[in-house]
Amino acid sequence: MKRIGIDVGGTNTDAALLDGDRVVAAVKTFTTADVTTGVRTALKDVIAKAGPAADDVVAVMIGTTHFTNAVVERRNLGRAAAIRVSLPASASLVPFCDWPKDLAAKVNGGIYLVQGGHEYDGRPLMPMDEKAVAEAARKIAADGVGAVAISATFSPLTAECEERAAEIVRNEAPDVHVTMSSTLGRIGLLERENVALMNASLIGLARETTQAFVDAVADSGLGAQLFITQNDGTVVKAEAAREYPVFSFASGPTNSMRGAALLAGIENAMVCDVGGTTADIGCLVNGFPREANNVVEVGGVRTLFRMPDLLSIAVGGGTKIGRDPVTVGPESVGYRLAQEAMVFGGAQVTATDIAVASGLIRLGDTSRVAELPKDFVAAALKKMHENIAEGVDRMKTDATEVPLLAVGGGAMLIPDAMPGISEVIHVEHNEVANAVGAAMAQISGETDRIYRDMDRDEAIAHAREAAIDAAVASGADRATVKVIDVEDLPLSYLPGRAIRTRVRVVGDAAAMRAEVPA
């Protein structure tokens, strides 16, 4: 089964065509201001390079940082109103209350608090004030605000209030787009609402971008289905991504780590991705990045996103190397490597120069670093090796030796051996690991709910069914779905043996499986 993965990064748009687990062709192109042109070029180039092998590509998977950048750079954002069903609770901390002021000013399309919501045990907190919801909907439409985020107390447990409120809004204001916070998961009203509001404000951009991707794929002449990669290393159909742009926020580093796993054929390993400025170290567990535990901020807004747990250290191809005493970074020449590095005619000793002088790589004018004292070169390399080894050790979670996958343009700076690492594996095509990761993405489903009066096994079984249903609804083939994470937390103080259970599952895309002859 053939598929094309595309990673639209800040600088490069990479594409890789895979046949099963094999990379048939890979290209690197520049990202364009309109994103679409870069995607068209990358698609055209990779198809041309693959030749007849590109004929039966069944899926194109695109990962993009476009939506994150929109929030971080405060551009292309639409206005979004907030309807929160929670009164009389939570009245003092209104929607947008913990947003950076400039971002809130740009996005806030009106705040409406109404009575209703639920308790932790599923009892209604208060009856929902349907009249107030209808009034809010009419006002939102009259204000010309195009999208609304609806949140309600304990909606991840029971979405009844949000669903009824959404129905009312659709009746009263059919042109207003609705995002329900319960569709974005997880306990934590403020953070869940923040994500819903961001989603609502990105809806216009998401529709436009997704349509551009759809057109680019259609124009390529491939009869392939389009998927968009998500934060957790999985994909959704383009139609779903159009509705939930926030799920595509952090796909870059995730795709890179997933790609490294595929290229090496290893599912449990450390990954060290050495770029121009930093080395990003992460940990692969069952083929997926281990996630950070802390609250993740995007553009200054607290969210519940699950992002890969990465340690960034200042070792990259452009890292400045000092003498007397020997220092490594933290400054980097960055994108000016091609002018400032010694091997390229510059005057600054960089990590790349040390790599060339050590014979690790042939690049530029090697004679320009021939004069560097041997003990200085050795000391600088030793220091970089030590920094990387220390970072890897910090990110490891157990004492067992595991392999380390070396990826990125600066992978030659990674030492061949370090404590706690069984072997260092330099994988082929590592420069397009992110596009490979996009191509191999699967479809996920997740639940996070509180169960009462159930024993632990029963609660987990229920949660697993709900997660699998969610994955299938997103386009996964039920037969291939497997559980990759189970977490349960007994809740103190709550009566009736309450247990909070989170289950995450992944499976292959059903559309792609259908192409495999029975």
Next chain:
Amino acid sequence: MTTLAQRSPSQTHRTLSADDIEALAVGAWILGTGGGGDPYHKLLNMRLLYEAGRSATLIDPMTLADDALVGVLSNMGAPLVGQERLADPEFALKPVRMMEEYLGRKFDAVMALEIGGGNGVHPMMVGALTGYPVVDADTMGRAYPEAQMTSVAVAGLRCYPLTMADIRDNEIIFPRAASWRWMERISRKACTEIGSVAATCKAPRTGAEVKQHGVLYSVSKAIALGTEVLRARAEHTDPIEAVLSITSGQRMFTGKIVDVERRATEGFLRGKARIEGLDAFAGKEMVVHFQNEYSVAYLDGAPVVMTPDLICLLDSVSGEGIGTDVLRFGQRVSVLALPAPSVFLSEQGLAAVGPRAFGFDLDFTSVFKENQA
């Protein structure tokens, strides 16, 4: 014992700055020893109150008149419910007004039941709303889960009356209870019924009682702790060292969490976290047991810190406190011991909050020589 307690007379009455409040939230979370709930929502409320021109005033407990009436405030319930039903200053004020009406007298000041976690910030919301000064003291010096685990309970002071408010129009007064334990049991039942979150005003205290039996200067201690951590973060220096630099605390361990086990029994979140050593502690293992808060820590099998000494688990990089409900595999943590308030070192104190009160068959030994019983 508390070096932070030394204050000059000019500071007996001071308006807290917005920065003080930020620091208080960080410090209170550290002193929460894993419990008491994340102060974030209460901090947000304080930011809004400050933006609206209000502020909280901190007073030295020693300036209280003996017959002053002090409201002891807390939010009661499950931290998880607090993530969906957000803290609200008006709601925190309700039981205060109920108590005043019940007693037929206004409060002169308010104070925290516990400095640890969100409840350390709780009375500040009421102070900012009403103008009541907040006493620089609490009754735990940390966070504990139950009503009888306070300095005033250990001292045998009266446990009633107690007022409790729901966000709906439900108000509950507990005029009398046979003991602190009975007050805990009965009020907990009511709290559960109204959604496992309630604003409460505990048995009021006189100025004399606060001066004699309160854990004094715990608010300034939390602010000082938070200030140092925030400074270390801004200057990119080690926040753990910053905490140690201004307390008589000790670093017990540094490592990464390799296993977390939790179970809920009798209304508590119990369990343990296994931490594998890093840096100077490489090759060693610490196991920290918890019952809502961290209670006993074992180093390579031997108990090395136990309640009432404070066991603080902090994020090694940020210095942020880590709650027992968000402990997770892979976190890099430092374990610190801080000395217990002296009130808990007596026979009665240890009976209420010593290791045996949490089901550990251990005789209390302190990390700190001067605290040895």
